[in-house]
Amino acid sequence: MKLTKTLTSLLLAGTMMLPGAAMAETTLNFVSWQVGEKGYGDWWNAVIAEFEATHPDVKIDFTLVPRDGYTDAMITQFAAGAPPDIVHLTSFEYQTFADNGWLEDLGPWIEKSGMDLDGWAGQGACVWKGTTNCIMLLYFGYIMAYNEQLLEEGGVAVPTTWDEYLAAARATTFDRDGDGIKDVYGTGVHLATANSSYTNDVLIYVLSAGGRWTNKDGQVTINTPETIEGINRWRTIVEEELTPMGMVGGDIDQLFMEGKVALRIQGPWINGFVQRAEPGIKEHLKYAASPLQPPLGGSSNVITLASETPQEKKELAWEFIQLATSQKFQELYSELGASPAPRPGAVNEAAFAAVPHMQLLIDATNAASAAGVDRIPTGLEAQNNEFAKVAAEEFQRMLIEKLPTEETAAAIQAEAEMLQ
Known part of the structure; x- marks a missing residue:
């Protein structure tokens, strides 16, 4: 027998009156x-x-x-x-x-x-x-969170271009305690697991150079001068160790919260880490538009x-x-x-x-939307996870074996086309 909602409610109400009965x-x-x-x-x-x-x-x-x-x-x-x-x-x-x-x-x-x-x-x-x-x-669109105190210590202003960003990252990467090991980093990128978090961080730099994984028609555009230039920008950050090595994005956000990373280009969720920072650090954590435009987003x-x-x-x-x-x-x-x-x-x-920086977030979202940016490559939507894994593994191999960027881009281009 199928009970109506009303009858069921009445029966449940009745059972509540019975000793030991539970709803x-x-x-x-x-x-x-x-x-x-x-x-x-x-x-x-x-x-x-x-x-x-x-x-x-x-x-x-x-x-x-x-x-x-x-x-x-x-x-x-x-x-x-x-x-x-x-x-x-x-x-x-x-x-x-x-x-x-x-x-x-x-x-x-x-x-x-x-x-x-x-x-x-x-x-x-x-x-x-x-x-x-x-x-x-x-x-969303990505913005940049930065540690004002670390920038002042490095003698640099808040960056607004790729060149300024690279200079600021170099100026704020150092060994604070003198033990020969870097303990403060200019920025941070995901370098652990080979997944979309890895390729999304590379894409931040690719976009800044005018590149894309695919164009609006879904054609793969990795083996292009613009995309290769963007990969080289990311490669510079990694090979100069301006980022903590071998960490996932969440670990880098944690280091930023602890005052050990100067610049963090990230989505709106970075605010959750900022809010958990110790008061003496939190007062120095600020927001600005990403110097790498158009911003990653979508x-x-x-x-x-x-x-x-x-x-x-x-x-x-x-x-x-x-x-x-x-x-x-x-x-x-x-x-x-x-x-x-x-x-x-x-x-x-x-x-x-x-959220005092809400307008920055709105502007970043609008900028990403106007540029047609999305982390999901057009034409590879259903294969995105597989593409990200393949591309990240090729980037890892490039770094380990010191392969030419052009060779790696050509390899990823071919594999992405096969996935389609």
């Missing part, structure tokens, strides 16, 4: 790499708290899976037929899940609920092969439903998505996440008050 509880599984993060993690906690308050018989199990290895962990869950009920992915990996039929077509859900996505920043990236597979949570992370989730849980998970994308929580996203939310009109006075 049945539904658990929605929600996996994310943002659990515990200052800013974004706080925002998720606020959404979860309100959802649970308005759905007293539902509990959300918010579980951390670190970003490094997140994709593999999620693929394993989906392939095993046990996906999370609330699906959180990056915008450059969801295509693989969609191609496997693991994601729900959100079109009918959007239409039925009347959700208005007109002007929603980056939402176009959620349409894959004609199907809306997700809702965009963040579209779509970031998305929320969606798994196609295999039972219908009852899908409906609850969709209600959660509706709450997260509401005006109230999009405004809170801008405030707590310290970055412009994708919903139009979601950056209010409270967000500007809470």
